[in-house]
Amino acid sequence: MDNLLRKLDLTSLRLFVAVCQERNIARAAEREFIAPSAVSRRIADIEALIGLPVIQRQSRGIVVTPVGETLLRHALTVIGTIESLGAELSQYCSGAKGNVRIVANLASIVQFLPEDIAAFQRLFPDVNIDIEEHNSVEVLRVLEERGADFGICNAIEGLEHFERLHYRTDRLSLMIPHGHALAGATQIHFASLMQENFVGLRSPSALTILLAREAKKLGADLNIKIRVSSLDALCRMVHAGLGVAIVPHQVGELYLNTLNVQLIPLADVWATRELVVVFKELGQLSATAHTLVNFLAQNG
Missing domain, CATH: 1.10.10.10 (Winged helix-like DNA-binding domain superfamily/Winged helix DNA-binding domain)
Known part of the structure; x- marks a missing residue:
């Protein structure tokens, strides 16, 4: 036999x-x-x-x-x-079963991805999703090296080498500590903040690059006294009165009930930012990754 x-x-x-x-x-x-x-x-x-x-x-x-x-x-x-x-x-x-690896910036992870991934998992419970945090610049580098299926980042320089779909829009706001002179303002222009002491992010994030560029247009440099590695640390430094910071509005809202801080929306046009789902080629994605990309793009 x-x-x-x-x-x-x-x-x-x-x-x-x-x-x-x-x-x-x-x-x-x-x-x-x-x-x-x-x-x-x-x-x-x-x-x-x-x-x-x-x-x-x-x-x-x-x-x-x-x-x-x-x-x-x-x-x-x-x-x-x-x-x-x-x-x-x-x-x-x-696309109903499989593994997907995503690289995403902190703004998308904190503000939008948890709820969107939860909604996707209710429809496709057999899909395993691995999410790795990187700043927007690093997201593009990882994708270039084929280290992930797709990424989520801000619309930054370098996107022209990739395919992308709109994901979400976020807005930047100024976070100030309790008792700051600007308390009570309903909105503010970035140009009026050049004399403030800032708390900034240490890594070359999309936000750091954006603020430096806009300050340069005004012929100024941000007076960054303290640099930290996360948005959580950034907000806590502002709470302690060590400076002001520019943060995604929805991120800042998470701290309004726990920290003595206030948010003031930036009035500048560039303060409204686009988040995109980015990948090398849509046709090269696995069926599972393709399904998740479409879900995020359609529900964003």
Whole structure:
């Protein structure tokens, strides 16, 4: 029986099962859209391989032998396993199952991604998602090195080398400590802040680059007294009275009830920023990643 694995094919097993279920070779052939002689030849090949009869032909049909009953039991298991495999693989092809790796900037992770990913997981619970935080510049570098399926970042220089879809829009606001002279203002222009002491982010984030560029247009440099590595630390430094900071408005709102700070929306046009879903080529994404990209773009 050592040759069974190499010589017993799935088509022969399927036809044998049909014969056993129909108890008639002609009816089995009709069900499987094949000539009765071809079915008989497949059954004969199985019997030659095993060395024992699996059915007995009678005038009104067939009778399955004890050897045939054993073969039928295992054949049903094999065919059921193959059908289950096909169904599971089709989920990968349709995007309903698989693994996706995302690189995203902090603004998207803090403000939007948790709720969007939760909504996606309710529809596709068998998709595993790995999210890695990078600033927008690093997001593009990782994608260039094929280190992730797609990324989410601000619309920055370098995007022209990638394909992208709109994701969300966020707005920048000034965060000030309790008792600051600007308390009570409903909005403010960036140009009026050049004399303030700022708390800034240490890494070359999209926000850091943007603020430096806009200050340069005004012929000034931001007076950054303290640099930190996260938006959480940034907000806490403002709470402690160590300076003011520019933050995504929805990020700042998370701290209004826990820290003594106030948010004042920036009135400048550039303070409204676009977040994009970015990738090398849409056609190169896996079905699962493609499904998630479309979901984020459509629900953003």
